[in-house]
Amino acid sequence: MAIIRRHRVLAFFLLAYVLTWGAVPWRSFFAPGVLIAAVIVVALTEGVAGLRAMGSRLIRWRVRWVWYVLALAVPLGVQLAATGITRGLGAPAPDVDELEVWYALPMAIGLAVVNPLQAPLAEEPSFRGWAQVALQRGRTPLAATSLMAVGVTVWHAPLFVMPEFGSSPVEALATVGVTFWYAWLFNHASGSALLTLIAHATEGAVETSTLWEAPADTARMALAYGLVWCLVAVALIVVDRRFWTAPSPPLEDEPPRAAYGAQPAT
Numbered sequence: 001m002a003i004i005r006r007h008r009v010l011a012f013f014l015l016a017y018v019l020t021w022g023a024v025p026w027r028s029f030f031a032p033g034v035l036i037a038a039v040i041v042v043a044l045t046e047g048v049a050g051l052r053a054m055g056s057r058l059i060r061w062r063v064r065w066v067w068y069v070l071a072l073a074v075p076l077g078v079q080l081a082a083t084g085i086t087r088g089l090g091a092p093a094p095d096v097d098e099l100e101v102w103y104a105l106p107m108a109i110g111l112a113v114v115n116p117l118q119a120p121l122a123e124e125p126s127f128r129g130w131a132q133v134a135l136q137r138g139r140t141p142l143a144a145t146s147l148m149a150v151g152v153t154v155w156h157a158p159l160f161v162m163p164e165f166g167s168s169p170v171e172a173l174a175t176v177g178v179t180f181w182y183a184w185l186f187n188h189a190s191g192s193a194l195l196t197l198i199a200h201a202t203e204g205a206v207e208t209s210t211l212w213e214a215p216a217d218t219a220r221m222a223l224a225y226g227l228v229w230c231l232v233a234v235a236l237i238v239v240d241r242r243f244w245t246a247p248s249p250p251l252e253d254e255p256p257r258a259a260y261g262a263q264p265a266t
Contacts, residue, residue: 005045007266009134012041013151016126020155027164031119034155038126050130057129060192067189068198072109074181075203078232082225083211089220094211105205112201120200127152128186129193136248138264142237144248145183149176168219173226178203180233184240187248 004011019033042050083094112120127148135144153175159165160172182196189195208225212218237244 001044004041008041008045009131009151009265012037012126012131013155015040016155021158024158024162027162029158029165031122032116033122034126035116035122038130042130054125054130057133057191057193058125058197059194060190061194063189063192063195067185067192067195071185071189071195071199072202074232075199076206078203078225078228079206079208082208082221082228085224085228086212086217086221089224091212091214091217091220108205109198109201112204113197118204120197120204123152124182124193124197124200128182128196132183132186133191134265137250139248140245141183141187141248142244145180145244148183149179152179168222170219170222170226173223174229177226177229177231177233180236181229184236184243187243 016034016037019037020030022033023030038054039051042054046053087093112118115121131151132144132148135147139147153172156172156175159167160169182199185199186193186196208221211221
């Protein structure tokens with residue numbers, strides 16, 4: 001227990017890998033494993049107060065309206081930009097009915113927000129609602145988010161390398177870039193994992209891998225999508241450099257940091 005308390009974030013990621021990847025032999029990816037891992041580690045290291053804080057971040061809806069707009073607009077803007085780049089590289093118009101896509105989009109986002117078997121509802125309370133906060137104790141947001149990007153990308157690794165999941169290694173670019181976007185949104189929206197949940201659900205609402213039948217066009221889209229997210233991450237770091245490089249301010253519901261010792265969480 002002393003080791004787990006001292007290295008609670010590392011313990012969380014290792015347990016998340018075990019629980020999620022445990023389904024890989026059956027050609028599946030158990031996304032809820034990351035939430036189960038977070039609940040177990042938080043219960044063991046922070047008790048009821050830690051679980052209450054993690055839960056409160058998931059239902060924190062009283063934030064400025066601009067963050068709701070950005071949570072929806074930025075992921076959709078990235079998808080549109082990546083689609084435009086893909087078409088500029090020679091791909092035909094996407095093989096979808098645009099009116100039907102936009103008509104169904106609110107429903108797709110809503111289902112992703114509330115469905116416990118989909119990745120957003122499993123990831124956001126865990127990655128942003130707890131691990132991001134824990135890593136920021138004693139670190140700048142830039143350092144904490146860099147560690148998060150590594151941990152989250154490794155967690156997704158089976159999706160990138162197993163053909164049955166329909167992804168490719170280049171999609172790791174998008175995972176890294178979007179991790180910085182989620183961290184920036186989470187911290188600016190008063191530590192609301194609800195806002196990152198909405199952003200995550202929006203980001204996954206349009207399945208970009210099905211927009212074209214030709215594998216070459218799909219590969220171009222995956223590369224363009226990852227590069228656009230990386231550009232968003234770089235832009236956020238450059239434009240808001242003071243936020244990323246200053247010591248992370250504690251959240252309102254965060255327990256006193258002295259309770260965790262002087263060393264940053266690992």
